[in-house]
Amino acid sequence: MLLGKNLQITGVVDWEFTYAAPVEFSYAPPWWLLIEKPECWPNSIEDWEGLFELCLKTFIRAMKSLENAEIQQERLKEGQRLSGPMQAS
Template sequence: MLHFLAQQNDAIDSEADCHKKFIARCLFSKDVQRMQFSEGPFQLYCDDFRPSNVLVDIENVRIAAAIDWEYTYVAPVEFSHVAPWWLLLQAPEDWESDLAEFIARYMPRFHLFIDALRAAESDVISDGKLNDSQRLSLQMEKSLDNKLFWVCLAARYSSMFDDIYWTFIHEAYYGKLTSLNDRLQHLDQGEQSKLDAIYRIKMEQAEDGKLDTHYSLDDIMEL
């Protein structure tokens, strides 16, 4: 929501587009509150863990190191229960514009990954290094059905938020979308009041045409 409100230029195409984006963010916030995320203790989570950020010791057939830790933060354990988005070896912004086509290509890799992970877990369990209750494969397998995969992905990739939300998340909580007016009943009074003003605000930002500089050049150099 903060990204949408602060984006000065090219944030909307029309009044209808503006209202749809604002409503989606309001409803998404409510959807996330319905999901039962753990309340801690929290651990560090690497948001950019993927094959291209892993160094492999080929001679000893083992992982030598994980690199690029700048996207690391404290997160609920449920973030580690999400199926990997990198199974196509593409970043989300490089996926097809049609997410249904992405799913068609993704699912065969997903099932292959889950089978391999389940077999690896079984080997470690037989060695006494892991408990059966600690399997990630079961949680990851559920993450597409219970929408956790899409909720976490939508939260991380604001540029894809609207496509992800309306394609994979919204219908699970509110049914098939018929009209935006039907969704207004799910917004509280404060959100509905903002909806009336949001288009005017975005139009004023677009007409102004300026970049919102949150940091001075000196501040940026110190980061």
């Protein structure tokens, strides 16, 4: 809780979903694209990987589209894209 001069609550900070990690971690593609983790996949890991690759291509394409829109609105710079490093990862 944040308190003001009169010790009255002026704000609340919810730390439940906070996370700190090296910036390079944001380059990793999200495993949740298939909902199931590879170790929980009922078929082979190769089956999981093949389907994940298809979902990842769709995810990257959508990310690039949103990045393009943000760049056009000048809310994002070309060097701030995550889609390229994520695809290479």
